[in-house]
Amino acid sequence: xxxxxxxxxxxxxxxxxxxxxxxxxxxxxxxxxxxxxxxxxxxxxxxxxxxxxxxxxxxxxxxxxxxxxxxxxxxxxxxxxxxxxxxxxxxxxxxxxxxxxxxxxxxxxxxxxxxxxxxxxxxxxxxxxxxxxxxxxxxxxxxxxxxxxxxxxxxxxxxxxxxxxxxxxxxxxxxxxxxxxxxxxxxxxxxxxxxxxxxxxxxxxxxxxxxxxxxxxxxxxxxxxxxxxxxxxxxxxxxxxxxxxxxxxxxxxxxxxxxxxxxxxxxxxxxxxxxxxxxxxxxxxxxxxxxxxxxxxxxxxxxxxxxxxxxxxxxxxxxxxxxxxxxxxxxxxxxxxxxxxxxxxxxxxxxxxxx
Numbered sequence: 001x002x003x004x005x006x007x008x009x010x011x012x013x014x015x016x017x018x019x020x021x022x023x024x025x026x027x028x029x030x031x032x033x034x035x036x037x038x039x040x041x042x043x044x045x046x047x048x049x050x051x052x053x054x055x056x057x058x059x060x061x062x063x064x065x066x067x068x069x070x071x072x073x074x075x076x077x078x079x080x081x082x083x084x085x086x087x088x089x090x091x092x093x094x095x096x097x098x099x100x101x102x103x104x105x106x107x108x109x110x111x112x113x114x115x116x117x118x119x120x121x122x123x124x125x126x127x128x129x130x131x132x133x134x135x136x137x138x139x140x141x142x143x144x145x146x147x148x149x150x151x152x153x154x155x156x157x158x159x160x161x162x163x164x165x166x167x168x169x170x171x172x173x174x175x176x177x178x179x180x181x182x183x184x185x186x187x188x189x190x191x192x193x194x195x196x197x198x199x200x201x202x203x204x205x206x207x208x209x210x211x212x213x214x215x216x217x218x219x220x221x222x223x224x225x226x227x228x229x230x231x232x233x234x235x236x237x238x239x240x241x242x243x244x245x246x247x248x249x250x251x252x253x254x255x256x257x258x259x260x261x262x263x264x265x266x267x268x269x270x271x272x273x274x275x276x277x278x279x280x281x282x283x284x285x286x287x288x289x290x291x292x293x294x295x296x297x298x299x300x301x302x303x304x305x306x307x308x309x310x311x312x313x314x315x316x317x318x319x320x321x322x323x324x325x326x327x328x329x330x331x332x333x334x335x336x337x338x339x340x341x342x343x344x345x346x347x348x349x350x351x352x353x354x355x
Contacts, residue, residue: 024172025227025279026050029234032267032276036238039264040245040253047237050230053222053324054315056164061307062155064148069141071134078131079138082118087111102208105153109196109203112146115139117199143197147302150193154301155308159212168222170230171286173279178217179286185211186293193300224290225315227283228324235280235331242338250338252346261346268339280332291316291325 022030030047037044056062076085091107099107118124119139124132154160171177188211195201242250245259253259294316298304317323321330 023169023230025170026230026234028173028275028279029231032271033234033238033241035267035271036241039260039267040241041258041260042241042245045237045241048233050170050226050233052166053164053225053229054311055166056161057305057307057311059156062305063152064303064305066145066148066152069138071138075131075134078127079118079135081123081126082114082135084111084114084118087114100209101153101156102212103205105150106203106205106208108142108146108149112139112142113199115142146196150196151301151303151305154189154193154297155305157212159216163215163219163221165219165222168219168226170227171223171283173275173282175282177220177223177286178214179220179289181214182218182220183289183293185214186297190293190297190300193297193302220290221294221316224283224287225324228287228328231280231283232324232328232331235335239331239334239338242335242342246342249341252342254346265343265346268343272339284328284332287325287328291318 033047034044076088079085087107087110091111115135115138119135124135127135188207191201192203192208196203246253253261253264295312295318298308298312298316313320313323315323318325320326
């Protein structure tokens with residue numbers, strides 16, 4: 001018992017924040033580990049400090065360089081029938097130049113729509129040849145730039161970047177987070193990226209800003225990823241304990257006199273099934289919904305930057321075995337299989353022994 005107490009003390013010292021400031025999720029999982037170690041009559045290994053997520057790409061790595069188009073005021077005035085002069089003037093005033101990334105995208109969207117509508121109207125026929133060629137060039141340029149402008153609007157916004165903040169913490173058991181509202185925000189952003197070339201879809205500034213404000217409330221992406229990583233780490237440590245004490249794959253310790261089988265099974269019922277499993281299910285439900293929505297949003301964009309694609313593959317992927325979600329699934333499924341085999345072999349030792 002003295003050695004186990006020392007092991008627990010060392011485990012506390014190993015935590016970056018110390019036992020007194022250990023997060024509720026980690027406290028639940030390490031308590032479960034400790035109870036499991038005592039039931040298995042083994043030393044509780046010192047839990048590793050949970051890692052943080054990787055840093056989000058820097059601004060110059062995640063944004064596109066979109067050159068500004070400079071036209072003479074008289075040349076723009078010649079296209080006044082396209083109704084773009086006042087729009088460009090608002091963009092070029094002091095407030096327009098310091099507008100939020102989302103508002104700059106709304107400007108680019110409206111400018112493209114006016115140019116596109118104008119080009120496909122009777123206006124070009126009334127223009128001088130130079131002005132008609134200028135209108136064609138502007139329309140083609142803005143058509144080419146719009147996907148990159150919508151990408152920049154998302155990846156330059158502090159609300160979106162903040163969702164990946166490393167200054168965050170894993171979700172706590174029964175944590176109340178604005179998941180439904182945040183999923184609605186991602187869905188609106190996805191639709192905007194998918195339908196920005198659709199004249200029948202109208203972007204609404206107040207709706208857009210409201211959704212971005214919702215995303216600003218919580219660094220959800222970071223918190224969910226850190227929850228997946230924390231749970232995976234603690235389950236992998238628990239899996240190693242079961243294998244070390246009960247073999248690979250673990251079986252019922254009926255013939256091991258130093259292990260109290262009844263106590264071990266009570267750990268499953270009272271702690272894993274009643275406390276840990278609901279926490280893991282909550283993480284899984286939230287992570288699955290969030291990561292699917294984020295990937296759908298990124299897929300909706302026609303363009304991407306290499307650094308963002310690398311980050312997505314490493315941290316947001318649903319199928320990369322080394323990404324947090326697949327690793328979490330593997331750890332939880334392995335732990336569940338271990339318990340299923342232990343309980344099955346305890347329930348039918350004779351059948352299992354003759355297999």
